[in-house]
Each structure stands twice: as C-alpha cells, then as structure tokens.
Amino acid sequence: MSRVSSKTYPVKKSPVVVAHISDFHIGSYHFVANLMNRTIHELNELRPDIVVVTGDLTNEGFRQEYLTAKSYLDNLECENIVIVPGNHDSRNVGYLHFQELFGPLFRCLEYEGVFIMGVDSSEPDLDDGKIGREKYGWIVNNFQSTDGFKIFALHHHLLPVPGTGRERNIVYDAGDILELLIYAGVDLVLTGHKHVPYVWRLEDMYLVNAGTISSLRLRGHTKPCYNLIEIREDDVRVLRKYPFGGSDVIARFGAGAGETQRELSGVVREIISTDI
Structure with a gap:
C-alpha cells in the first residue's frame, strides 16, 4: 500500500480539469488522422480548463x-x-518552427490556483534530453512564487518507464531536476516520449507518463490514449482515456484519496504471467 497523503490544494475552481495529450508524430506513416480528429472532438466535448501537450507533435520537425x-x-x-x-x-532545426508557431520553449501558465510550467527538454537532432543548469534558478523561483497546485511538464520522462526496453533516452540531469521539483513542492509531473502510459510516486510528487494519441507505434498491448487530471481542494484523480473508448482511474491522491494499491504495468504483468 502507498502512504496516505494529507495534502490539500488551494484551487479556486472545483474541479480544475487538465487534459494531457502527447506524441502525435504527424508525418510518420504510423500517424492515424482519425485518432487525432477523434481526440480533438472528445476534448471539445469534455471541455477541460487546460490542455497540456508534451511534445513530438511532428515526426521530423x-x-x-x-x-x-x-x-x-x-x-x-x-x-x-x-x-x-x-x-x-x-530535428532538422524544427525548434525554430515551434517558436514561430507555438511560442516560447519555456513558459508558465496560472489558472484558478493551478500553476503549470512547461519546459523544453529536447536537444537538436538527439533523442536524449536535458534541461540545463542555467534553468535551475528560473524553475525554483517560479514555483516558489506560487502556492497553488504545481505542475511541471516536459517531453522526456524523468524516471524509467516499465516495458520500454533498455533505458537510453532519460533526461541527462534528471536527478538534479527531481531534487529541484521536490524542493519546490511540485505536485505533478507530466511527460510523454515512450508511448507507454504509466504513473510513479516519488515522495509526495506524482509523475504521469502519457501514451500517444495518434500513432500506431506502440509497445506490446498498449493503445493510443491520453490523460485527464481532475484537481479538487482535497482530491486529485488522474484518468486514462482512450479515443473511441472509455476511461480508467490510474492514480488518486490528496487528503481525500485514502490508500491506493500499486499495480503492475500491463507489460510487466504479461511477462510475469508468461514466466510462471
């Protein structure tokens, strides 16, 4: 059993709903336009307060x-x-197009007591990631300037994700970043990259990895999906939603959450059942 959290969150609207989508890979032959269109349609029906997109919008930049x-x-x-x-x-100097079409590589947004920091973890033409020591002060100062529910969003995951094979693409300075985020009181980290949805808990911080919403470049029996986060004063629920399908609660924390049972990822569970 995981520990019971007693934290409460000073949100001004209940719930504040955050949709977390990732890894479109537009331009890849694995990209499925029908899945992309369906996700956009579902989000417009669900009407989240905030949408967070954690990278790989394109395949080649x-x-x-x-x-x-x-x-x-x-x-x-x-x-x-x-x-x-x-x-x-x-890739291919694509970060220039990103800035022209979508704005800064590092940004902050505050809405009804929820504070989101989005950062660029990419390195041009490399699959590995890095935040960089020159950004550490900026990260801490911005998070410490708010007492709201704190979310940190980046593309690369900060902890290895089960079922993704040999770990090669973690953020180079992940250890430093994790220490900074815990020090700054961050509640939730949103990532993408490996197309395998998963949730980690590190002290009182949750790290939620998203799957892809529109690519069939999938591992094992994973399916295209995205996350919905419902943030209340004493309770946070993270749901996994499937385009054209239903949803499941994959994490719940806060003062009203009670105890939750840690479950094995689907891929690891399949490996164990095969070996027994």
Whole structure:
C-alpha cells in the first residue's frame, strides 16, 4: 500500500480539469488522422480548463508537419494550452518552427490556483534530453512564487518507464531536476516520449507518463490514449482515456484519496504471467 497523503490544494475552481495529450508524430506513416480528429472532438466535448501537450507533435520537425499540427490544435476550443517540444520536434532545426508557431520553449501558465510550467527538454537532432543548469534558478523561483497546485511538464520522462526496453533516452540531469521539483513542492509531473502510459510516486510528487494519441507505434498491448487530471481542494484523480473508448482511474491522491494499491504495468504483468 502507498502512504496516505494529507495534502490539500488551494484551487479556486472545483474541479480544475487538465487534459494531457502527447506524441502525435504527424508525418510518420504510423500517424492515424482519425485518432487525432477523434481526440480533438472528445476534448471539445469534455471541455477541460487546460490542455497540456508534451511534445513530438511532428515526426521530423519539418515546417509542413508543424503547420499540420497547428491546424489540428487550432480546432481545440480550450483557451489555456501549454505546448512543449519533443525530441522529434527539434530535428532538422524544427525548434525554430515551434517558436514561430507555438511560442516560447519555456513558459508558465496560472489558472484558478493551478500553476503549470512547461519546459523544453529536447536537444537538436538527439533523442536524449536535458534541461540545463542555467534553468535551475528560473524553475525554483517560479514555483516558489506560487502556492497553488504545481505542475511541471516536459517531453522526456524523468524516471524509467516499465516495458520500454533498455533505458537510453532519460533526461541527462534528471536527478538534479527531481531534487529541484521536490524542493519546490511540485505536485505533478507530466511527460510523454515512450508511448507507454504509466504513473510513479516519488515522495509526495506524482509523475504521469502519457501514451500517444495518434500513432500506431506502440509497445506490446498498449493503445493510443491520453490523460485527464481532475484537481479538487482535497482530491486529485488522474484518468486514462482512450479515443473511441472509455476511461480508467490510474492514480488518486490528496487528503481525500485514502490508500491506493500499486499495480503492475500491463507489460510487466504479461511477462510475469508468461514466466510462471
């Protein structure tokens, strides 16, 4: 059993709903436009307060891929959108197109007691990630300037994700970043990158990895999906939603959450059942 958290959150609206989508890979032959359109349609029906996009909008960072990605995102009816680039977006000097079409690589957004920081973890033409020591003070200072529910969003995951094979693409300075985030009182970290949804708990901070919403480049029996986060004063629920399908609660924390049972990921569970 995990520990019971007694934290409460000073949100001004209950719930504040955050949609977390990732890894479109527009331009790849694995990209499925029907899944992308369906996700946009579902989000417009669900009407989240904030949409967070954790990178790999494109497959090769080409301008036409970016323009296609923007045409999809322009159909979102949400006014509060935080977008960060992924490693695929920074290929072929694609980060220039990102900044022209979507704005700064590092940004903050505050809404009804929820504070979101989006950061660029990509390195041009590399699959590995890095935040960089020069950004550490900026990260801590911005988080310490708010007492709201704190979310940190980046493309690369900060902890290895089960079922993704040999770990090669973690953030180079992940240890430093994790220490900074815990010190700054961050509540939730949102990432993408490996197309495998998963949740980690590290002290009182949750790290939620998203799957892909529109690519069939999938591992094992994972399916295209995205996350919905419902933030209340004493309770936070993280749901996994499948385009054309239902949803499951994958994490719950806060003063009203009670105890939750840690479950094995689907991939690891399949390996164990095969070996027994």
